[in-house]
Amino acid sequence: MRSLFISRQRATIWENFARRWQDTPAQGGEQARTTLGLDKRPVVLLATNVLGDSLTLGRQVFSHSMAEWISRTVQYFAGRPDVQFVVRVHPGEVLTHGQSMVDVVHQVLPKLPEHIRLIGPKDAVNTYDLVDVADLGLVYTTTVGLEMAMNGLPVIVAGQTHYRGRGFTQDPESWVTYFKMLGMILERPSSFRLSRLEIEKAWQYAYRFFFEFPRPFPWHLVRMWEDYKTKPLRSVLSPEGMAQYRSTFCYLIGEPIDWQAIED
Secondary structure (H helix, E strand, O other): OHHHHHHHHHOOOOOOOOOOOOOOOOOOHHHHHHHHOOOOOOEEEEEOOOOOOOOOOOOOOOOOOHHHHHHHHHHHHHOOOOOEEEEEOOHHHHHOOOOOHHHHHHHHOOOOOOOEEEEOOOOOOOHHHHHHHOOEEEEOOOOHHHHHHHOOOOEEEOOOOOOOOOOOOEOOOOHHHHHHHHHHHHHOHHHHOOOHHHHHHHHHHHHHHHHHOOOOOOOOOOOHHHHHHHOOHHHHOOHHHHHHHHHHHHHHOOOOOOHHHHHO
């Protein structure tokens, strides 16, 4: 798990994973602080998802959408010059053609005040360097929220993501509790740093998410056309193929997974 985490920080491909999560290798938190001109005021990092990604669809808790959550959060921090607010737009937006969260921010603040930074999807800033200097993380459903918790950072989760409610995040159920939680944590951010037990929970959950939860599947999104040639449907549905993939296909049609059998 630590090896995978380091590769995500360094913007490298790890083992049989087929995608990089950053284009810019980590330079260190202090370098990011210098590059962005951040001072000693508390730093709040909001990390976005890609709009329309399946991770955001139907995941509302108290906002109508991720865009509304971002918009209202930007409005809140516009009136908090005692805090430095950094919005990190997901680098994956460069692969899409929909609305950018950059536009959502600019609709609220056409001109950014001095205490707000907007990091676009193409900007050469490593997200994990921002995590290093942040005092509080804000996420909708992005996996970065889990990684923030692995670093001991207090994280407020606004969407119904898989790691919400696992014992290492702050999980408001309404706008009232969300803004109340923001104000309370910003009064003394250091007192909300995660305990050793909470950090261990985050690491244990990450291990299960990355290494136990993924089930075998014959075709990979990134190399799908090549996989179709090497693993045609006839091969996948053969007795040998079904011995490998049957439990996955059964899960996809609604049958529960017997995790005990998998762990054994």
